[in-house]
Amino acid sequence: MAAVDLIVTARNDEFAARVMMISYKVAQMVSTEDPATPSHSVRVSYAGRVIRGGDNPKQMSAHVISSNPTIAAAIEGNPSAYGANVPDADIEFALSSIWTARANAFAASPTSAV
Numbered sequence: 001m002a003a004v005d006l007i008v009t010a011r012n013d014e015f016a017a018r019v020m021m022i023s024y025k026v027a028q029m030v031s032t033e034d035p036a037t038p039s040h041s042v043r044v045s046y047a048g049r050v051i052r053g054g055d056n057p058k059q060m061s062a063h064v065i066s067s068n069p070t071i072a073a074a075i076e077g078n079p080s081a082y083g084a085n086v087p088d089a090d091i092e093f094a095l096s097s098i099w100t101a102r103a104n105a106f107a108a109s110p111t112s113a114v
Contacts, residue, residue: 005079006072010062015083019064019091020057026095027051039100046103055102060095063102068094 009015027047033040049055065071065083071094074086 002076002079006065006075007062008079009075009083010065011058012061012082015086016057016061018083018088019061019095022088022091023050023055023057023060023095026092026099029096030099039103042103042107043100046099046106049106055106060102063098064091064094067098 027050030043030047031051033043037043061083065075068090071083071086071090074090075081075083078085
């Protein structure tokens with residue numbers, strides 16, 4: 001694994017913008033999910049943060065990449081593409097997978113309100 005390739009991709013403006021755009025889609029889905037969903041209240045709170053633009057897309061990108069071996073492998077397979085070869089559906093899946101962890105991290109933060 002060439003971590004530098006993953007870092008460069010996470011910091012790439014185009015890849016981070018894709019993650020940001022897809023995060024709005026996931027935030028909207030979370031905002032209307034069943035209230036019985038585990039951790040619903042923190043998930044919805046984080047969705048609001050994302051919708052208000054209160055998260056950092058490049059940090060989200062790093063989390064998406066580091067949490068998903070399929071995405072990391074695609075980047076490592078063609079580092080010069082800077083994640084352009086990663087399907088939007090894979091990014092959406094990764095965001096959905098890490099949503100509760102990010103929500104809990106912000107809920108635990110003393111500066112969680114934005």
